[in-house]
Amino acid sequence: MAEVMLEKVSKKFGSVVAVDNVNLNIKDGEFLVLLGPSGCGKTTTLRLIAGLEELTSGNIYIGNKIVNNVPPKDRNIAMVFQNYALYPHMNVYQNISFGLTMRKVPKDVIDKKVKEVSGMLGLESLLYRKPKELSGGQKQRTALARAIVRDPKVFLMDEPLSNLDAKLRVQTRGELIRLHERLGVTTIYVTHDQTEAMTLGDRVVVMNKGLIQQIGTPKGVYNKPVNKFVAGFIGTPPMNFIDAEISEKNGDLYLSNKDIGIKLTKEQSIKVHKVKLSNNNVIFGVRAKDFYLEKEISTDEKAAMQEIIVTIDFVELMGSETFIHFRINDALCVARMSANEDYAMGAKLDIFVDISKINVFGKETENAIL
Ligand SMILES: Nc1ncnc2c1ncn2[C@@H]1O[C@H](COP(=O)(O)OP(=O)(O)OP(=O)(O)O)[C@@H](O)[C@H]1O
Ligand SMILES: [Mg+2]
CATH class of the missing domain: 3.40.50.300 (P-loop containing nucleotide triphosphate hydrolases)
Structure with missing residues (x-):
């Protein structure tokens, strides 16, 4: 042994x-x-x-x-x-x-x-x-x-x-x-x-x-x-981190800031309630691979996703894929997108985030809540 x-x-x-x-x-x-x-x-x-x-x-x-x-x-x-x-x-x-x-x-x-x-x-x-x-x-x-x-x-x-x-x-x-x-x-x-x-x-x-x-x-x-x-x-490119707050409306929990308002699922809300947060400040984490273009997802899939409209900061052609850079709530973010599309700097882009894949960390503790 x-x-x-x-x-x-x-x-x-x-x-x-x-x-x-x-x-x-x-x-x-x-x-x-x-x-x-x-x-x-x-x-x-x-x-x-x-x-x-x-x-x-x-x-x-x-x-x-x-x-x-x-x-x-x-x-x-x-x-x-x-x-x-x-x-x-x-x-x-x-x-x-x-x-x-x-x-x-x-x-x-x-x-x-x-x-x-x-x-x-x-x-x-x-x-x-x-x-x-x-x-x-x-x-x-x-x-x-x-x-x-x-x-x-x-x-x-x-x-x-x-x-x-x-x-x-x-x-x-x-x-x-x-x-x-x-x-x-x-x-x-x-x-x-x-x-x-x-x-x-x-x-x-x-x-x-x-x-x-x-x-x-x-x-x-x-x-x-x-x-x-x-x-x-862990992961390349590194996970995107965006400041956000947890807020409650009509009994539902939202992950929000000036650019987003993501309604959390029931399971996610239960988890958030379990953590005794000292305040509502959190960090929203999302991986570059968890953003999608509308044409890549079915209507069913769309129901589990959050739409975000972003302005393209710059574009990196990687060959087999394209990295799109933009800001959400002033944080620099990157999405991994299909190389088959053309993307223009400064253009608006409609992207979808898979809500089940999002991560949420306490702003102070930096420990995972979701
Ligand atoms: N012989 C030594 N005397 C004093 N400090 C040391 C000694 N060896 C390591 N340290 C310190 O201990 C810490 C850990 O060092 P260690 O070499 O284990 O890091 P590491 O994770 O292997 O880093 P790297 O990826 O750069 O090799 C560092 O702060 C280093 O400066
Ligand atoms: Mg070493």
Whole structure:
């Protein structure tokens, strides 16, 4: 079993709280992604699990055994770094086999393992090259091979793809997914790239300022963000945020400001009533994909949508789609629209919002109400 458990884990550097009371249960064989902006404590969390940093408080368990005082080399984990950290004077074969050589594994066993892993990662023809004779992607695959060959119980990966160009990153992402399917090793993967997190993770942990904001499946955190931070961090383009108020008229609740008046559904109203708001100020959040043109929706669908007339600020042609920028209640907004239409700057556009997809956050708490 290679479950990893963090129990009330904190790490302070002087007065900086890098990791703040983190509780996390990573299942055996799971691919878990730690996602968050620069400085939120992702690397520190990994280094604590690896034993490269000392805990300020809390406990870490690997395979049900407390490892607080176990040195890194005895934790049976392998770490892959952003900068590959290959030995420059050794060739690919020597880099991959270094850990095994140090552990005095017999030569023929090492040779078999290196051949197997280099085959898995397409490195067979590169085994006698030095790192400086490799491309970025080949270096990263060598670093991965070096981690895999040790048969660790847990892989820790810190932004392993960030030095690769966009195309290679997508390709290597695919390789990582296949490797995980094949090896099934518990993996904790750090990134600040939400696309990477969404495509790789069984579950995603969103962090900010040392604190866990939300843990969930990629779909879960995308569809039901618990607060404005998560909503804004996950998804491209980022969610639109518009100041609004909750108001009541004839027993119905409305989300309104000078440009909109959206009547909430019964279920939504019940949810809003449940939250004891200290005032009526909220933030209306809507994703670019949840705006529609009238011709794209049926009459039935229209009944569940709110019409908004906007003035087009500017238009971005993306090829397969077009981003339309406009303002609602002075907030800059973007809608993802069909590329088959022509849109003119300054023109009025009639758009429809799917009411069931809207998000509402408390203005002060920034926590999700809807
Ligand atoms: N050795 C250290 N000494 C002092 N402060 C540190 C040390 N290591 C990290 N920190 C601080 O702890 C916080 C978390 O850092 P960490 O490296 O874990 O962030 P990160 O999420 O990995 O960021 P990035 O995406 O930029 O790599 C930051 O405020 C950082 O400045
Ligand atoms: Mg980092």
